[in-house]
Amino acid sequence: MAFDITADEQELVDAVVSISKDVLVPQAAAADANERVSDETLKTLAEVGVMGLNLPEEFGGPGVGSVAMSQMVASVTEACASTASIVTAQFLATDSILLGGTEAQREAWLPRAAAGEVIGSFGLTEPGAGSNPAEMSTKATRVDGGWHIKGTKCFITNAGFADFIVVYAKTDVDAGHKGISAFIVDTAAASAGLDFNPPEKTMGLRGSPVYEFVIDTIVPEDALLGVEGEGFTTAMRVLDRGRIEVAAMSLGIGKAALDAAVDWAGERKISGKPLNRLQGIAFKLADMYTKYRSAWLLTMDAAEQRDAEVDFTRSSATAKLAASEAAAFIADEALQIHGGYGFTRDFPLERYVRDARIYRIYEGSSEIQRTIIARSLSK
Numbered sequence: 001m002a003f004d005i006t007a008d009e010q011e012l013v014d015a016v017v018s019i020s021k022d023v024l025v026p027q028a029a030a031a032d033a034n035e036r037v038s039d040e041t042l043k044t045l046a047e048v049g050v051m052g053l054n055l056p057e058e059f060g061g062p063g064v065g066s067v068a069m070s071q072m073v074a075s076v077t078e079a080c081a082s083t084a085s086i087v088t089a090q091f092l093a094t095d096s097i098l099l100g101g102t103e104a105q106r107e108a109w110l111p112r113a114a115a116g117e118v119i120g121s122f123g124l125t126e127p128g129a130g131s132n133p134a135e136m137s138t139k140a141t142r143v144d145g146g147w148h149i150k151g152t153k154c155f156i157t158n159a160g161f162a163d164f165i166v167v168y169a170k171t172d173v174d175a176g177h178k179g180i181s182a183f184i185v186d187t188a189a190a191s192a193g194l195d196f197n198p199p200e201k202t203m204g205l206r207g208s209p210v211y212e213f214v215i216d217t218i219v220p221e222d223a224l225l226g227v228e229g230e231g232f233t234t235a236m237r238v239l240d241r242g243r244i245e246v247a248a249m250s251l252g253i254g255k256a257a258l259d260a261a262v263d264w265a266g267e268r269k270i271s272g273k274p275l276n277r278l279q280g281i282a283f284k285l286a287d288m289y290t291k292y293r294s295a296w297l298l299t300m301d302a303a304e305q306r307d308a309e310v311d312f313t314r315s316s317a318t319a320k321l322a323a324s325e326a327a328a329f330i331a332d333e334a335l336q337i338h339g340g341y342g343f344t345r346d347f348p349l350e351r352y353v354r355d356a357r358i359y360r361i362y363e364g365s366s367e368i369q370r371t372i373i374a375r376s377l378s379k
């Protein structure tokens with residue numbers, strides 16, 4: 001449990017920390033207000049390799065381990081959570097291809113995604129199937145020369161501007177989760193069969209739009225991701241990895257909020273004394289730090305297990321549960337410590353509270369993480 005990273009990884013972490021401070025922090029409030037992180041910002045991140053952080057060198061990524069990657073995801077989020085959500089949705093899409101795709105599919109999509117030339121999206125959730133995606137009703141039926149995909153997906157990050165969407169669909173409705181397959185839908189080629197609603201009006205992560213869309217299109221034979229019937233397994237493996245990234249994003253907001261609270265409590269005076277001299281406030285800071293540090297250790301532990309290539313399903317669920325709950329607690333307490341100022345949009349605290357709320361919901365809610373952890377204990 002050393003959480004060591006290599007010198008090369010440290011160099012990249014330092015570059016990402018520096019870009020986060022210099023490029024992401026100054027645009028974060030505007031991305032939230034304008035409900036869109038700019039293409040320019042994503043291009044800058046792509047130039048240092050952030051859009052493909054999850055990918056090995058053979059597919060254009062930096063080939064970093066999960067411990068280093070978690071530190072970089074946390075750093076991006078500390079600066080701008082909306083940007084981090086776009087980036088990690090890209091990871092869900094490219095992890096799907098990396099883990100479930102054929103060699104030809106990996107070569108066709110991953111190097112371009114790593115370079116930021118194409119943006120990906122992960123299409124699992126449906127109006128009638130969120131926490132239990134096995135209940136999805138999108139279907140893919142074999143037709144001459146390909147597959148006819150028909151259904152509705154919702155809350156899909158990046159979908160409306162993505163170059164490709166990994167769409168999960170049932171190819172055998174009688175086979176339960178074993179009848180689910182995945183498809184790489186090239187959005188330019190399938191544009192006539194994709195109908196996007198305007199982005200959802202979300203509470204937080206407003207710079208990272210999420211879309212509902214109806215798909216009714218025929219895709220070529222080679223759009224089937226890897227092997228028919230393997231889609232659910234691929235999605236679960238992708239989410240095991242993704243949950244470490246959600247934990248890392250939670251750390252990012254946790255750190256931003258904790259640092260802001262510590263600074264404010266040192267500067268703001270009540271009856272001539274700084275806030276941090278009041279035991280009621282000092283105890284809050286201590287609890288915030290303790291939750292942050294516990295979450296950090298659990299996240300790095302899960303990342304280290306992933307790097308060690310051992311089963312990390314329970315540890316990624318534990319990290320996501322602890323870190324997402326910690327982020328919400330820390331952001332809320334940090335706003336409280338700022339008093340009325342925290343409630344204004346002149347300070348980022350209200351944004352941290354709004355942005356952190358999603359981490360307890362997406363990629364499996366806290367209730368689902370508890371279910372995964374409890375089930376693993378009873379095995």
Ligand SMILES: Cc1cc2nc3c(=O)[nH]c(=O)nc-3n(C[C@H](O)[C@H](O)[C@H](O)COP(=O)(O)OP(=O)(O)OC[C@H]3O[C@@H](n4cnc5c(N)ncnc54)[C@H](O)[C@@H]3O)c2cc1C
Nearest residue numbers: 122123124125130131155156157210361362363364365367
């Ligand atoms: C901003 C945002 C971005 C998203 N991005 C994506 C994306 O890119 N791709 C994608 O596929 N999806 C995405 N999602 C969807 C997200 O993963 C789902 O919203 C989430 O999985 C929950 O599903 P649901 O909303 O249908 O809630 P439901 O499944 O209806 O759950 C409702 C409530 O019931 C609880 N519950 C459900 N089952 C159980 C159980 N067994 N035991 C106890 N409690 C339970 C849940 O925890 C929750 O509190 C996104 C959602 C949002 C809001």
